[in-house]
Amino acid sequence: MSVGLATVGCIMATRSTGGSRGGRSGRSTSRRHAPQPRKGAGAGSRARGAPAQGKTGKAPAAARSDDPGSRGIARSWPVRAARGTWMGMAHAVGGATRAVGPRYPGTGPAEGEDDVSKAGRNVKDAKETGPGSGTAKAGTAPAGATPAGAAPDHRADGVGFFLLALAVVVAAREWWGIDGPFGDGVHAVVAGTLGVAGVALPVLLVWIALRMMRHPERAQANGRVTIGLTFVVVSVCALVHIGEGLPSPADDGFAAVQNAGGVIGFLFATPVVTGLTQWFAIPLYVLATFFGLLIVTATPVHRIPARLIGVYDRLTGNHRPGAGGDEPGDDAPPVPRGERGERGRKRKGVKGYVGDEAFEKAAFRAPADDAGAGRGPRPATQRIPTGEIPDEKGVTAVGPGAVGDGPAGTAPSRKAGAPKPPAAPAPMPRGEQPMFDGDTVYLLPEESLLVEGPPHKKRSAANDRVVESLTGVFEQFGVDAQVTGFTRGPTVTRYEIEVGHKTKVERITSLSNNIAYAVASADVRILAPIPGKSAIGIEIPNSDRETVVLGDVLRSSAARRTEHPMVMGVGKDVEGGYVVANLAKMPHILVAGATGAGKSSFINSMITSVLMRATPEQVRMVLVDPKRVELTIYEGIPHLITPIITSPKKAAEALDWVVREMDARYDDLAEFGYKHVDDFNAAVRVGKVKPLPGSERKIAPYPYLLVVVDELADLMMVAPRDVEASIQRITQLARAAGIHLVLATQRPSVDVVTGLIKANVPSRLAFATSSLADSRVVLDQPGAEKLIGQGDALFLPMGAAKPMRVQGAWVTESEVELVVEHVKAQLKPVYREDVAVAAAARKQIDEDIGDDLDLLLQAAELIVTTQFGSTSMLQRKLRVGFAKAGRLMDLLESREIVGPSEGSKARDVLVAADDLPSALALIRGDTTRLYDQDEDDPREGGAGSGDGTGPQAEPGPGGVAEDEDEDDFGGAVTVERDIR
């Protein structure tokens, strides 16, 4: 526990703004060479840290601007003393300011932080230095941390203190009328500049100062506030000046200007009124004032009503669920990226992301004329509470960046000299979630780490040749049809054919072999008709195909439109639109395709997308890689909750752990009355979830858990029943618990992708399959057998009626390496020990069963469902010998599933068919599942009703969802039509 507490307090997730926004070089320089001071490190340590930059020959901008010492300017002692005194006073005032009012991680010791955690944090601070920071001192931040924001509270305190002093000076003259040459000078400046509005200046200065001191980390928000206030001040001065009759210094004297809108009022009001009359000027400046206030309060126009309700609730103390009043305001604790913008929203779907398309729907398409890549919100620097992972039955919850001193839970690192991973904390009572106190700064990887692809071609000579060939075929066979156009995708082009008045559509479909012959391609796919169009589509592979790079997909507006951490870049559709999907909305996906079709590449893109967009405290992963080669590159990333699992047996056990984790989450949801983990997290973040009386538990948000299995067949070979049962249980319930499965297989046969798995994994992605039968297993329809490999896929997200053809996004190994290097350099993984512990515990229970668990489960299921306790039936159905069947029967008897032997008669079956799940759970030794799911488990309701879209409630793939919009692939997917 103490180690857990010592781990981390909060992470500042910073999304770099890309090269175009500048500062990139400075940032990366500092990442590699300039360990920045952690919060709390004194100026001295900052100065000491700076020389470490010496390798590059110049210090990063942030360090240079922040630390005079780094500029090498020798200061005399009086200057240093004055500066030290000023900063000391400023920091004392700043600290006092932060100590007043609600606290949140990042601006001081969190509530409840104990000495141990503080001490632990200091240990961590001392240990954590970035790679390459050979000279880094204790107390320096991990490399890459807030270069521009080194000790933001120190700087902000200095500025804030100055503003406070200024406010006092202005108030002394403007409010209390202190006379004298100094006072007159102040009045001349204040009233001369702002006119009568200068009276409000002290209030404004105090407000800005307090804000800077209380939220030093919100550099960006402070910038926004400054812009908004500028609008307000200028507009108010202009309005006052108009109201006072537009005095001018030349005609009416400077005193008249001072008594009106000041120089600002004069400069902004006079030209507008002269040019456009005051009937235009007054509404203009009223609007500008209003606009400025919206900027200051970060209120989009459509959120004004919700904000007003929020203000009302705050004033009246009214706690309205889902209303703005309870939501974090500008001055409330910062909310993690992806969960912002929830103020004032009524709950509909997943709270906190209402209005976010990727959350509202499982799949969505952006219109073709959607703005291009590079637009949309760019996640900014922010501080977020670190990912404390809740535990199961006392499961230790540990988060990234923890530093311990024991060997347990060590993170295997492929890099020589990589920092030693921390020890896992001691187990805690069920549901306990240790808080992470202190500051850890985490930067999301820069987008520029992912390369840009070539611009998309809308037409090429190859397309013209195909049009000629198609026309030739129609002429040759006397079919009245013509090519009316085409849309070129990266891999295939869809040619649109319109048939003549009396021509049967079948005439075209029957020509498919001739068309394939004419265009010299075996992979011709005919859509008759193209959904939503009176035209036939003929998809023909491009002889000059293009690679879709992941970087472009993630930079597209479709991806930027949402900040959801589980949004991934899928690729491009057949019209060249970018496709992104929200894994949380899938909520589980089956990825299948023949060897070499592109599954692993897809999984790489998926994991890289998550690494690019999500902090370890937002998303944690369990990676299962029985092939042992595909995912090893991710070993040691802080998003991992357990080392990459390569043994199929262990993988089956890990799935079992996921079930337990899900159960633990559900217990919390039930206990605190929330239906979805997002609701729970939002409530935790605003302090609405309080530990039960007498409990010392510290409640923290749950991260999403992404479980990736890169070869389901290997798991199904070792423990089919167990794996199937775990998958079934996870997929049925896990959505509301924030747990999502990605199952990949190159053997989409019915023994691997069983009916049970299919029924519960609603989203499917089929790469080229080797047979039509495989396509049917994956998609419930043919089509995948005609795909051309190398990332060409049919994507059928949950709720979609028809699959969309996409070319999967491609990310090179070197890009992945860069991203992985970036995340690993910042935090070390902290593994959940209970994954292994649960497995060990189970082994003991199963000792007398030995390797027969799976057979025993099948036997129990057979006997209970048929209510017929016959050994020879077991022999027949399970294809086992007499001795084995007899042994199974004995085991079943020992577990009171069947009665004792009655000679040649069948044994009594003691368990009713309805109680089968409990009986199977008993055999597995899983006591947490000993309840009747259908009747007693409060969790069932939660799952289905989290947002009303549990897998069972949804139309499955192939099923037709109501309101199906052709362009709206069920909601998990966005397609952006800006073609690049």
Ligand SMILES: Nc1ncnc2c1ncn2[C@@H]1O[C@H](COP(=O)(O)OP(=O)(O)OP(=O)(O)O)[C@@H](O)[C@H]1O
């Ligand atoms: N999206 C893509 N864009 C371009 N090329 C791709 C894409 N996906 C896969 N490829 C090409 O296909 C090759 C095989 O892909 P990948 O390894 O992902 O297949 P796989 O289905 O995982 O095969 P296996 O099951 O054997 O691991 C890659 O090495 C690459 O050359």
